[in-house]
Amino acid sequence: MDRRSVLRGGLVTTAGAALALLNDGPARAAGLVRTGRPRLTHGVQSGDVTANEAVIWARSDRPARMLVEIGDRPDFRNARTLRGPVLTPDTDLTGKAFLRGLPPGRELHYRVRLDDLDRGPASEPVTGRLRTAPRTRRDIRFVWSGDLAGQGWGINPDLGGYRIFKAMAAVDPDFFLCSGDLVYSDGPLSETVKLPDGSTWRNLTTAEKSAVAQTLAEYRGQFRYNLEDANLRAFNAQVPMLYQWDDHETLNNWYPGEILDLPQYTEKRVDVLSARARRAAFEYTPIAIPAAKGGRIYRKISYGPLLDVFMLDMRTYKSPNDADDSPTQRDGLLGAEQTAWLKSELRRSRATWKVIANDLPIGLVVPDGTAQEAAAQGDNGAPLGREREIAGILSDIKKNRVRNTVWLTADVHYTAAHYYDPSKAAFKDFDPFWEFVSGPLNAGAFGPNSLDGTFGPVAKFVQAPPHANTSPAEGYQFFGEVDIDAHSAALTVRLRDLDGKVLHTETLNPAR
Numbered sequence: 001m002d003r004r005s006v007l008r009g010g011l012v013t014t015a016g017a018a019l020a021l022l023n024d025g026p027a028r029a030a031g032l033v034r035t036g037r038p039r040l041t042h043g044v045q046s047g048d049v050t051a052n053e054a055v056i057w058a059r060s061d062r063p064a065r066m067l068v069e070i071g072d073r074p075d076f077r078n079a080r081t082l083r084g085p086v087l088t089p090d091t092d093l094t095g096k097a098f099l100r101g102l103p104p105g106r107e108l109h110y111r112v113r114l115d116d117l118d119r120g121p122a123s124e125p126v127t128g129r130l131r132t133a134p135r136t137r138r139d140i141r142f143v144w145s146g147d148l149a150g151q152g153w154g155i156n157p158d159l160g161g162y163r164i165f166k167a168m169a170a171v172d173p174d175f176f177l178c179s180g181d182l183v184y185s186d187g188p189l190s191e192t193v194k195l196p197d198g199s200t201w202r203n204l205t206t207a208e209k210s211a212v213a214q215t216l217a218e219y220r221g222q223f224r225y226n227l228e229d230a231n232l233r234a235f236n237a238q239v240p241m242l243y244q245w246d247d248h249e250t251l252n253n254w255y256p257g258e259i260l261d262l263p264q265y266t267e268k269r270v271d272v273l274s275a276r277a278r279r280a281a282f283e284y285t286p287i288a289i290p291a292a293k294g295g296r297i298y299r300k301i302s303y304g305p306l307l308d309v310f311m312l313d314m315r316t317y318k319s320p321n322d323a324d325d326s327p328t329q330r331d332g333l334l335g336a337e338q339t340a341w342l343k344s345e346l347r348r349s350r351a352t353w354k355v356i357a358n359d360l361p362i363g364l365v366v367p368d369g370t371a372q373e374a375a376a377q378g379d380n381g382a383p384l385g386r387e388r389e390i391a392g393i394l395s396d397i398k399k400n401r402v403r404n405t406v407w408l409t410a411d412v413h414y415t416a417a418h419y420y421d422p423s424k425a426a427f428k429d430f431d432p433f434w435e436f437v438s439g440p441l442n443a444g445a446f447g448p449n450s451l452d453g454t455f456g457p458v459a460k461f462v463q464a465p466p467h468a469n470t471s472p473a474e475g476y477q478f479f480g481e482v483d484i485d486a487h488s489a490a491l492t493v494r495l496r497d498l499d500g501k502v503l504h505t506e507t508l509n510p511a512r
Contacts, residue, residue: 037121038064038114041093042224043233044128046240047286049175050302051104051133054240056112057286059094060087064114064123068097074109074127086117092220094283105134105304128237131174134304137486143168143239144357145479146179146410148226150248150443151469154189154203155229161204162226162442164477165235167500171481176239177309179410179439180246180359182285183222185213185277187248193471201471204228212251214267216276222249223284242301243285244311246359246411250277253368255318274316298338300345306484308351310342314360324372324385332386333360333375339389343396346405352489352510354405355482361409362390362435363418363457364449374411376452381426387454394430394455403511406491408480410439414447414464415478415495417506418457425456434508436493438480444469445476461495461504472498 038060045057056068065086071079084097102108108130114123134140148162155161168176189209193201206228208221226232247253250273251265258270267273281287282295289296297313317335324332331339346354360366366374375386383391397405416437422428435457445465451457465476477498484491488509495504 038062038116038123040112040114040123040126042227043236044110044112044126045236045286046110046128046130047243048288048301049130049132049240051135051304052100052102053288054099054102054130054132055286055288056084056097056099056110056128057094057284058087058112058114058126059092060114060123061093063088063093063117065117066095066097067113067115067122068099069111069113069125070099070102070108072103072106072108076109076111079109079111087114091283092280096286098288102132104132105136105138107131126237130240133302137305137489139486140303140307140484141171141173141481142175142177143171143173143479143481144177144179144408144410145439145441146246146359147181147248147413147440147443148183149189150181150184150187150440152187152189152193152203153201153443153472154205154209154225156202156472157204158202159473160231162229162231164441164479164498165229165231167496167498168479169235169238170500173239173481174303176235176241177357177408178241178243179357179408180244181248181410181440181443182243182245182281183226184248184443185219185222186251188212195471195473199473201473212264213277214265214273216279219277219280220283223280227284241286242309242311242357243281243287244297244313244357244359245278245281246315249281250274253321253373254315255320256316257320298334298341300349302351305350306352306486306489308345308349308354310345310354310356312342312356312358313338314358319386321368321371321373322385324375324377324387325379326385329385329388331389333389339393342393346397346402347400349402352404353484353491354402356405356407358407358409358435360411361437361449362407363420363452363455364412364437365452366412366449376454378450378452380453383427383454387427390455391427391429398429398431404491404508405433406493406508407433407435408482409435409437412437412447412449413440413443413445414462414476415439415480415503416448416459416463417461417493417495417504418451419460421456421458423456424453424458426454430455434493434506436480436495436506438478438495440477441479442472442477444471445474446470460506463495463503475499478503
């Protein structure tokens with residue numbers, strides 16, 4: 001690597017630098033100056049890594065300037081140091097450094113320190129690692145899953161905390177695709193829960209996890225809670241994240257415009273709650289698009305000639321949950337603008353594989369009481385309601401000869417492999433494709449859900465728990481792994497359990 005070219009595009013900072021001119025006087029006036037050196041409170045993270053760019057995230061215990069060293073050696077010999085943003089209370093002392101001009105296809109090491117604003121000693125450093133995307137054909141491996149600390153199952157120190165992250169780290173992935181529900185803002189935790197076998201589940205608890213989140217501070221506390229887990233912090237330091245959100249970042253099954261009729265919520269307007277949740281999510285995850293620039297969650301991450309990842313947002317533009325059986329509805333999950341973007345970007349993609357990260361499954365019926373939460377409603381007939389939006393996308397993929405699409409999701413808290421076959425479908429204007437389901441990371445396990453025959457899904461593999469809300473102590477926690485071979489371009493999906501054991505494998509050869 002030509003060290004002089006590393007980051008030659010410079011470094012820019014996110015909204016965390018809005019108060020970059022913060023000096024000693026305002027810090028003291030706010031009562032935020034502490035004795036001793038500053039401290040990185042929740043490890044480091046990287047995210048949205050491409051061939052030449054990456055985001056580095058950190059949080060301080062006080063106002064301080066973020067410094068990032070980057071280089072190709074773990075001893076940081078000849079590494080370059082770059083000034084990041086000042087971390088201030090405006091972003092809950094979080095901040096991101098945007099790195100540009102990175103060398104493609106390389107393993108890089110970074111180290112974050114905090115520079116004291118009172119000219120005292122800098123913090124102890126925290127190190128991390130990332131791999132930039134290649135420009136040429138290279139083996140690619142990544143993992144995906146979702147749903148963390150749901151249904152009352154939080155960090156249990158007796159069982160080693162969120163130990164699934166150890167199993168995920170063991171496969172040495174290039175990145176982690178987070179399929180949403182990274183926090184459960186609507187899921188208070190109690191200190192103990194009695195298990196069916198008479199034993200006791202013990203949760204680490206915090207003040208913010210004692211009730212549903214409603215204020216910005218409470219939403220921020222949901223993310224801080226998960227980062228108390230040492231396994232997750234270690235994983236974040238070694239594996240970059242591609243993040244998308246789903247419902248539980250705000251609350252269960254929400255949609256824009258919804259007015260709550262729930263006694264535990266004093267703020268009934270979901271639009272107000274989701275805006276606070278969105279801000280907290282952008283502050284606490286290494287997503288590349290700054291919230292100040294609209295905070296768009298849907299985006300494409302290019303990972304060399306073999307892979308493009310299309311990160312969808314099926315929550316921000318969602319229609320109200322109802323029977324989902326309108327014969328004239330045009331959208332309902334993605335909205336017109338995102339749908340047009342997805343069709344256009346799929347057509348333009350020259351990558352061999354197009355992985356579509358859908359935070360809600362396509363063919364599984366996901367009830368919301370008597371209404372429907374996802375696209376399918378279980379009638380097995382022609383597309384209705386939100387299915388019409390999906391049908392339009394699938395038809396456009398076929399019409400424009402977009403090859404090798406694979407859909408990855410979580411959401412339903414079990415793992416499965418679904419093959420969508422037009423010969424078995426009520427709607428036939430699409431090419432066959434696969435959708436793989438895997439989760440939760442650490443939450444109650446459920447399922448399996450019913451499949452809707454509109455798009456002809458066939459369950460090739462399913463593993464679900466024996467009863468609803470099975471605790472992580474019983475082992476029904478899952479993640480998926482994707483490998484793309486540089487030579488053959490074959491894509492292999494492995495569905496793995498809590499300890500990394502392979503439960504099912506599918507190898508897909510690319511169509512030409």
